[in-house]
Amino acid sequence: AQTVTQSQPEMSVQEAETVTLSCTYDTSESNYYLFWYKQPPSRQMILVIRQEAYKQQNATENRFSVNFQKAAKSFSLKISDSQLGDTAMYFCAFMDLSMPGTYKYIFGTGTRLKVLA
Amino acid sequence: EPEVTQTPSHQVTQMGQEVILRCVPISNHLYFYWYRQILGQKVEFLVSFYNNEISEKSEIFDDQFSVERPDGSNFTLKIRSTKLEDSAMYFCASSRGIMNTEAFFGQGTRLTVV
Numbered sequence: 001a002q003t004v005t006q007s008q009p010e011m012s013v014q015e016a017e018t019v020t021l022s023c024t025y026d027t028s029e030s031n032y033y034l035f036w037y038k039q040p041p042s043r044q045m046i047l048v049i050r051q052e053a054y055k056q057q058n059a060t061e062n063r064f065s066v067n068f069q070k071a072a073k074s075f076s077l078k079i080s081d082s083q084l085g086d087t088a089m090y091f092c093a094f095m096d097l098s099m100p101g102t103y104k105y106i107f108g109t110g111t112r113l114k115v116l117a
Numbered sequence: 118e119p120e121v122t123q124t125p126s127h128q129v130t131q132m133g134q135e136v137i138l139r140c141v142p143i144s145n146h147l148y149f150y151w152y153r154q155i156l157g158q159k160v161e162f163l164v165s166f167y168n169n170e171i172s173e174k175s176e177i178f179d180d181q182f183s184v185e186r187p188d189g190s191n192f193t194l195k196i197r198s199t200k201l202e203d204s205a206m207y208f209c210a211s212s213r214g215i216m217n218t219e220a221f222f223g224q225g226t227r228l229t230v231v
Contacts, residue, residue: 101172
């Protein structure tokens, strides 16, 4: 079974600093996507960034970037120039593309990030 | 910008009662999902729906649960006889499909079973 592990239940960072959230996953599949979702106090799930496993280049989206290490099955999220609005729960998610008819997510347990003024 | 809409935002129900949670996915999306998040825990997959049938369901999605897309726009989750442990946030999501697999989530329905 595929699993996603986020080993940091809580983290904090000073405003304008950089923080890295860790995620590891386990799969025997080769074709998959990885995602980071943000869940602010409103509890809406908001996509932060996506990485296709077949791409060697790490995805970036403005202040957000990932370090994707396929062999190590590691997918960390780096937030640069942290802002107060980044305070949220962050979920790492895995999507197996080998099953037709479904593209479900398997989520990690989340990392609660607090940005301090 | 198109979005997934869920109603109601909060529902309180008596144990043993039936509830229907409603969702309007993004109109050109083909895959529909329900996820559940018990307070303070991770988001868990319940069921996926494609081509008017369930394509995959989790162990959580037992005979008490059912999904329907009655009119081509709404996507509903029914819980026949609610239990206390069904209290959770329920998220509907939709995605376009192959090559556009990322899911867009609704704002969630908080279900409280008393």
